[in-house]
Amino acid sequence: MIAFDAFLRTLLEHAGKEAERDRCSTIEAQHLLLAMASPSATETSEFLGSLGLDQEALRAALALELGHALGAAGLSVDAAELPLAQSPPRPARGLSARALGTSVQHALERGLGTLRDTPRPAHLLLGILQADVGTVPRALALAGFDRRELLGRVRRTLEATGT
Amino acid sequence: MSSAKAGVAGSADALAAVVALRRLADQLEDTAVEQAMSSGWSWPEVAEALGVSRQAVHKKHAKRLIAAGIPLRRR
Numbered sequence: 001m002i003a004f005d006a007f008l009r010t011l012l013e014h015a016g017k018e019a020e021r022d023r024c025s026t027i028e029a030q031h032l033l034l035a036m037a038s039p040s041a042t043e044t045s046e047f048l049g050s051l052g053l054d055q056e057a058l059r060a061a062l063a064l065e066l067g068h069a070l071g072a073a074g075l076s077v078d079a080a081e082l083p084l085a086q087s088p089p090r091p092a093r094g095l096s097a098r099a100l101g102t103s104v105q106h107a108l109e110r111g112l113g114t115l116r117d118t119p120r121p122a123h124l125l126l127g128i129l130q131a132d133v134g135t136v137p138r139a140l141a142l143a144g145f146d147r148r149e150l151l152g153r154v155r156r157t158l159e160a161t162g163t
Numbered sequence: 164m165s166s167a168k169a170g171v172a173g174s175a176d177a178l179a180a181v182v183a184l185r186r187l188a189d190q191l192e193d194t195a196v197e198q199a200m201s202s203g204w205s206w207p208e209v210a211e212a213l214g215v216s217r218q219a220v221h222k223k224h225a226k227r228l229i230a231a232g233i234p235l236r237r238r
Binding site: 023024025065066068069070072073075077084085086087088089133135138 | 175177178182183186187189196
């Protein structure tokens with residue numbers, strides 16, 4: 001449990017940096033997934049890479065999702081062309097640090113909420129991948145990933161290795 | 164969860180567009196306020212241009228602009 005707590009704490013720090021890079025005031029599921037795919041997250045990055053979900057592939061999928069979502073509003077925006085503020089994005093109101101967004105809260109509840117086993121990083125990944133709606137499932141679908149297949153691989157790995 | 168909900172068409176697209184536009188608006192606001200304050204605009208001027216109160220714009224942006232070392236006009 002202590003090992004998982006340390007993993008989660010470090011992961012959330014990295015996810016906070018991903019949210020900052022994304023100029024998002026809250027940490028969302030996509031930031032958590034990007035942090036899990038970071039080469040520094042040794043507990044998860046190799047496994048995610050074996051699923052084709054390395055950071056580069058995830059960033060490409062998320063960019064695709066953003067473009068698709070804006071396209072649904074009739075906009076065609078190249079995010080790389082937008083002027084960026086030098087200052088960091090503002091944190092959520094009333095919080096000194098970047099807060100957890102609802103997509104992360106739901107992922108934590110799904111992945112760890114009813115768990116009887118000792119929590120492991122793959123449980124958290126399950127919680128993220130189990131979301132049926134939202135940015136992550138849309139990005140994965142648009143990039144051609146089969147989320148059910150991914151979930152099956154994570155479940156099988158949990159059963160087989162205890163990763 | 165039906166496959167229609169899990170998919171990328173219809174309502175899912177419309178709702179995702181709302182999320183994306185909010186994110187884009189936040190990003191544009193951060194950049195525009197920073198640019199205005201860097202070029203000598205005052206808080207009341209920025210507030211009026213955005214259609215919000217001076218207190219609201221100060222509360223929302225002052226901390227990060229100060230942290231970034233942006234010179235700010237008081238009036």
